[in-house]
Amino acid sequence: MDLQRLESYQAGAGPDYTDHILHKTVLVGDSGVGKTSLLVQFDQGKFLPHSFAATVGIGFTVMLLGDSGVGKTCFLIQFKDGAFLSGTFLATVGIDFRNKVVTVDGVRVKLQIWDTAGQERFRSVTHAYYRDAQALLLLYDITNQSSFDNIRAWLTExxxxxxxDVVIMLLGNKADVSSERVVRSEDGEMLAREYGVPFMETSAKTGMNVELAFLAIAKELKHRAFQQAHIDEPSFQIRDYVEAQKKRPSCCSFV
Structure with missing residues (x-):
């Protein structure tokens, strides 16, 4: 559901969102038969006449989780479009998603990223999607203590x-608002070590570590996929990679 339609539901236009059931439809067929054009026609109502490159052959689903208001939607838009939308966001209803292709060690990897509602009343909807995700980015707001305190409950879910074997990464978002910080970086580090997951602080506003978070996830998932396919693959540890990259300028390649 695009943002315009999503906002119309949030504003009360159209049917009550509680009456909606989410379904998945998979397009299959030989390369070149027009699956991508069919999807674009349905999603955007237009036909793109130029030749498509074949759809990326390796792809994964990544979910954004965390309390309402921690910045999941802004985080996704910063990654997808390189932009920060200021002002107050209406809370996400149910599930929204975006796609982006990243280049990992010369391999194109498609990430389908699901932005989930953080409110309790939508949990039964989001729970149904957990098992389809290969990676989870779990966000809290460094200016909101309760969003950090609730991380344990999210990890339980x-x-x-x-x-x-889902890949989990803990992110302390809104790091640009340092004057309002109530959660220390050390607290995030300690919690991440307790659960054995990588951690970094991010800013959807400035873009700090946003691309790095997604690239680290993509590298881990690509590494696992190649191992399963018995393809020679250098050893890779996501936590070591994150710690090393946090000390360096981003070197990500995105398309």
Whole structure:
């Protein structure tokens, strides 16, 4: 559901969102038969006449999780479009998603990123999607203590509903608002070590570590996929990679 339609539902136009059931439809067929054009026609109501490159062959689903207001939607838009939308956001209803292709060690990797509602009343909807995600980015707001305190509850839900080997990364968002900080960086580091997950602080406003978070996830998922396919792949540890990259300027390649 695009942002314009999403806002119309949030504003009360159209049917009550509680009456909606989310379904998935998969397009299959030989390369070149027009699957991508069919999807673009449905999503955007137009036909793109130029030749498409074949759809990326390796792809993964990444979910953004965390309390309402921690900045998940802004985080996604910063990654997808390189922009920060200032002003007050209406809370996401149910599930929204965006796609982006990243280049990892010369391999094109498609990420489908699901932006989820943080409010309790939508949890039954988001729970149904946990098992389809290969990676989860769990966000809290460094200026909101309760959003950090609730991380343990989110991790409990993840362990209950998600795949056993799902990739998890903990992110302390809104790091640009340092004057209003109430959660220390050290507290985030300690919690991440307790659960054995990588951690970094991010800013959807400035873009700090946003691309790095997604690239680290993409590298880990690509590494796992190649291992399963018995393709020679250099060893990779996502936590070591994140710690090393946090000390360097971003070197990500995005298309």
């Amino acid at each position: 993840i362990h209950e509903y998600a795949q056993r």
